[in-house]
Amino acid sequence: MQILFSILMALVTLGVLVTIHEYGHYWVARRCGVRVLRFAIGFGRPLANWRGKDGTEFALCAIPLGGYVKMLDERDNEVAVTDVNRSESFSAQPVRNKLAIVAAGPAANFLLAIIVLFGLFLRGETGLAPVVEGVTEGSAAQRSGLSVGQEIIAVDGESTKTVSAVRFQLLKRLGDTGEIEVSVGSVLSDINQQYSLPITNWLGAEEAPDPVGALGLTLGVLPVKPEVGSLSEDGAASRAGFQVGDMIIQAGGERIEQWAQWVDFVRARPDQRFDVLVSRAGSQVVLSVMPENRDSIGTVGMGVVVPEIPESRIRRQSRGPLEALTAAVERTYSLTVFTFESMWKMVQGLISTKNLSGPISIAQIAASTAESGFTTWLSFLALLSISLGAINLLPIPVLDGGHIVFHALEGILGRPVPEQIQVMSFQVGLVAVFTLMMFAIYNDVARL
Numbered sequence: 239m240q241i242l243f244s245i246l247m248a249l250v251t252l253g254v255l256v257t258i259h260e261y262g263h264y265w266v267a268r269r270c271g272v273r274v275l276r277f278a279i280g281f282g283r284p285l286a287n288w289r290g291k292d293g294t295e296f297a298l299c300a301i302p303l304g305g306y307v308k309m310l311d312e313r314d315n316e317v318a319v320t321d322v323n324r325s326e327s328f329s330a331q332p333v334r335n336k337l338a339i340v341a342a343g344p345a346a347n348f349l350l351a352i353i354v355l356f357g358l359f360l361r362g363e364t365g366l367a368p369v370v371e372g373v374t375e376g377s378a379a380q381r382s383g384l385s386v387g388q389e390i391i392a393v394d395g396e397s398t399k400t401v402s403a404v405r406f407q408l409l410k411r412l413g414d415t416g417e418i419e420v421s422v423g424s425v426l427s428d429i430n431q432q433y434s435l436p437i438t439n440w441l442g443a444e445e446a447p448d449p450v451g452a453l454g455l456t457l458g459v460l461p462v463k464p465e466v467g468s469l470s471e472d473g474a475a476s477r478a479g480f481q482v483g484d485m486i487i488q489a490g491g492e493r494i495e496q497w498a499q500w501v502d503f504v505r506a507r508p509d510q511r512f513d514v515l516v517s518r519a520g521s522q523v524v525l526s527v528m529p530e531n532r533d534s535i536g537t538v539g540m541g542v543v544v545p546e547i548p549e550s551r552i553r554r555q556s557r558g559p560l561e562a563l564t565a566a567v568e569r570t571y572s573l574t575v576f577t578f579e580s581m582w583k584m585v586q587g588l589i590s591t592k593n594l595s596g597p598i599s600i601a602q603i604a605a606s607t608a609e610s611g612f613t614t615w616l617s618f619l620a621l622l623s624i625s626l627g628a629i630n631l632l633p634i635p636v637l638d639g640g641h642i643v644f645h646a647l648e649g650i651l652g653r654p655v656p657e658q659i660q661v662m663s664f665q666v667g668l669v670a671v672f673t674l675m676m677f678a679i680y681n682d683v684a685r686l
Contacts, residue, residue: 247608248601249302251619253279256305256348262346263307263339268292270335273310273326279582281303296371303597309339313657333649340641347627348570354620355566356370358613363555365400366458366547370422377454382433384455391430401450401458401555408449410576412555413442413588418453445592458551462497465543466516473539478527480540481518488515497542504529508536570624577628596678635660 256279264593273293276286280299289298299305309328324330328339333579368390373380390398393407411418417434441447450457464486469476486494489503490512508531529536537606557565583589600622607618631639648654 244601244605247604258346258350259343260305260307262342267339276308336645340638344627344630347623351570351620351623359562359565365553367551367553368401368404368457372456374454376436379454382435388422389625391423394419406663407450413583442588447521460545464497464500464566467543468541470539475540478525484516504536517679573624594678596682598682635663
């Protein structure tokens, strides 16, 4: 059922993004007087099709990996172009119309992101305050002087009101060499302090990097004690005699101070029996447990006591319509720039190409965000829409960016780029895009 749900959410998510993208092309083409022959979502054999009032064939096809808008074009022999309908062909349009039609797809994706983010911002944002809850011994954060209780208010001069904002600013520095400038305040003082954390090719080789943890920081989340909050009736922990309220002290002779340590210890030992020392009602008890093996990961059927988050550690931000719209445009712009910068760093070899994701990862994230709630899924939709718009603007033939380059050259030269050159370029571009997709799918499979 989980696999089916992931596939369904991937189809819904990609379907929305592709439809919006292609509708952008379609809408501007019709406003420019261009005749649209087909509006297709997916490729291959049509599963359903119908014809609109303007004569356009709308089709839903079997392979749900993209879509296209086919316009009347003199270079296409499928539909004859006569003196009567020549003005309706794409090739007969002035360069400004061609550029507008091609750019409309990515623009529609950016517009979708702005609309979604506008709604989310208007509804209000809630996040955890980026208060330092822990500093790892010997880490960059510890060496620079950061300490527990301080609140990070800016990274590299950019305001950071929540943990998510800190994480985003740090992600911008992946692969960089230099210093990360961190500004902090304290819950006990109004004085702000500046810290410089040196980095060298920072996390460049990491897959799914954790920039906060890499600096040696624990932000926002209060340390979770290893206290048993719930037990599965048929789980290994219940059979071993664990009780709700037990505080885990040691496991296999190893000191356990936080819940995350206990989870890592158990996950690494499927089908391995070990002793656990727990504190129960003022006395200590030794229990023997053997984690069950689930896909080579140990599990004992135990939940944690989740600590309450104090109101002082929650950051809420409300915005009026104009402020929400401004914030949505700024967020879309910053994420677009971040996407381009990340892709350029990959080309330079500063960031690992293992971070490329394909349809399998998209399906998994779409499903997990949907399970977390509609708002979370909308946030993911906006992010993915921005990524799709940015990728399509890359100057690669077969992508919208490649078409924009050709039409821009047409405007400069006063004539279209020779068709033979365009055909050869599109073939090279097709190979490049196909190779990139296969590499992304390979990364997806490797993660599984």
